[in-house]
Amino acid sequence: MEKWAGCTAVVTGASSGIGAAIARKFVENGINVVALARRLELLEELSKELSTDTTKLYPVRCDVTDEQQILDVLAWVESEVGPISILVNNAGVFNGSTNLSDGDTQIWKQTIYTNCIALCIFTREVIKSMKANGIDGLIIHISSIAGRYVPDVPGEHYRVNIYPATKHAVTALNDSLRYELRHEKSKIRVTSISPGITITDIFRDHPAEDMKSYGNMPYMHPNDIADAAMYILSTPPNVQQFYGFQGLGKSYPTQLLKSSRVGGVCLCIVDTNTNSIGIRDVSN
Numbered sequence: 001m002e003k004w005a006g007c008t009a010v011v012t013g014a015s016s017g018i019g020a021a022i023a024r025k026f027v028e029n030g031i032n033v034v035a036l037a038r039r040l041e042l043l044e045e046l047s048k049e050l051s052t053d054t055t056k057l058y059p060v061r062c063d064v065t066d067e068q069q070i071l072d073v074l075a076w077v078e079s080e081v082g083p084i085s086i087l088v089n090n091a092g093v094f095n096g097s098t099n100l101s102d103g104d105t106q107i108w109k110q111t112i113y114t115n116c117i118a119l120c121i122f123t124r125e126v127i128k129s130m131k132a133n134g135i136d137g138l139i140i141h142i143s144s145i146a147g148r149y150v151p152d153v154p155g156e157h158y159r160v161n162i163y164p165a166t167k168h169a170v171t172a173l174n175d176s177l178r179y180e181l182r183h184e185k186s187k188i189r190v191t192s193i194s195p196g197i198t199i200t201d202i203f204r205d206h207p208a209e210d211m212k213s214y215g216n217m218p219y220m221h222p223n224d225i226a227d228a229a230m231y232i233l234s235t236p237p238n239v240q241q242f243y244g245f246q247g248l249g250k251s252y253p254t255q256l257l258k259s260s261r262v263g264g265v266c267l268c269i270v271d272t273n274t275n276s277i278g279i280r281d282v283s284n
């Protein structure tokens, strides 16, 4: 962990939920955080609460669906804060008010752009910066259990629509980039976390009666995901990939997920050199 103290991390979608929890843990562990989102007032509150004389949380408004804003923010970080060592691609949306058979194109576009295109732009720009500064940095994508299999969510009005497709894309983007970097013999690591249902603002617009159908399911807390991010930071360079997992009481399509305990957290660790996979169950 000491390796990262004093470094700069960019965390997208840090105004609430998982991003805010990750930003908090980072600052508490001596990592300066540039916290991005549209709701600047929430970021400013977080900054007031967390910033110390030695470690800062920089609140910056950024709409990640606007490429120019991304480029401007990252240029500002380089010149005013310092070279970036960690990127957490966390900003994401899930609008369950539409469907696929009769869906709203604007909602689909917003979801794809936020969850996938913005993540690719941030990743590309930060990798350029890491290479230019000779930093063997770390990129963490916040994917989802819905990026591993498509959940058949109960509820009359609530539809997962395009969201699982965007998170499957994040899983694929993670691996494609990992291979790209490995072929280049780059020491920049890219890794992903796939949380199960976590209580956050992402469900704020969802009908209460549909939320009730989740009643018996095990929930995660944003801190659980932040702990997973901290674990990734603590791993040595040969540990590459991480799948956080929360079971929903269903059977899972792959042997990997079947081997996990429902409600537990399963780490899938890929050795960068051999691509061999080991599974470690870290649930209580």
Ligand SMILES: NC(=O)c1ccc[n+]([C@@H]2O[C@H](COP(=O)([O-])OP(=O)(O)OC[C@H]3O[C@@H](n4cnc5c(N)ncnc54)[C@H](OP(=O)(O)O)[C@@H]3O)[C@@H](O)[C@H]2O)c1
Pocket: 012, 013, 014, 015, 016, 017, 018, 019, 036, 037, 038, 039, 040, 062, 063, 064, 065, 090, 091, 092, 093, 094, 114, 142, 143, 144, 145, 194, 195, 196, 197, 198, 199, 200, 201, 202, 203
């Ligand atoms: N909660 C879950 O059950 C769950 C499960 C698996 C994966 N995830 C993933 O976890 C990540 C965080 O979600 P969360 O659950 O913590 O929900 P959340 O509390 O709603 O957080 C989403 C964050 O993304 C930001 N965001 C959304 N659109 C943005 C935009 N156009 N520009 C800039 N920032 C934007 C939001 O900030 P502003 O609104 O202030 O811009 C907010 O900070 C997402 O990628 C989500 O898909 C969540």
